[in-house]
Amino acid sequence: DQQVKQNSPSLSVQEGRISILNCDYTNSMFDYFLWYKKYPAEGPTFLISISSIKDKNEDGRFTVFLNKSAKHLSLHIVPSQPGDSAVYFCAASDVDSSYKLIFGSGTRLLVRP
């Protein structure tokens, strides 16, 4: 049973346009959500996070939106750049889990020049 789901395995967007990556979760106990970026044969690198007490967090070109009632979060990248091409994972955790992360299956983003 996947507690964190990324239903789109891939996404292709034009450079300069907005990239929207989606993530759904089922565990209502999750209270912290993170997005990671991963290149092939490398470990994930942290991008942005959001606490369940917020509905939006912005950092430069990256914005994460959280809809608790829908158990849905999304990552917006605007404007998208070719260097953003990578696999993006969303992850979730709860305060009682001692920092353990549950990951989605990832979405491969391709930004076309």
Place this chain on the structure above:
Amino acid sequence: GAVVSQHPSRVICKSGTSVKIECRSLDFQATTMFWYRQFPKQSLMLMATSNEGSKATYEQGVEKDKFLINHASLTLSTLTVTSAHPEDSSFYICSARDPTGAWNEKLFFGSGTQLSVL
């Protein structure tokens, strides 16, 4: 910034042999490290939580006798895949938590180890 070093990056071994993977925190002391496993096009699955000076905590379904974890110091955790079989072939990634800051921004990942068992 903080760096987590993981070695080797790639290993090919014969079925029945054991393989050790090292995970080191270079800039901080990591009281907690995590070991993940990733199959192609799938998510990172948490295998175990490694706590310095104590026994690792394994996730349900992970064989502790198969995947031996040792966290003998604050900067080193090792994962040993014992008597490896082809089904153990996977990408293994460690992560380490820097306890001095907000945990969400202080969880760093190694570069991963691709294990291929022939």
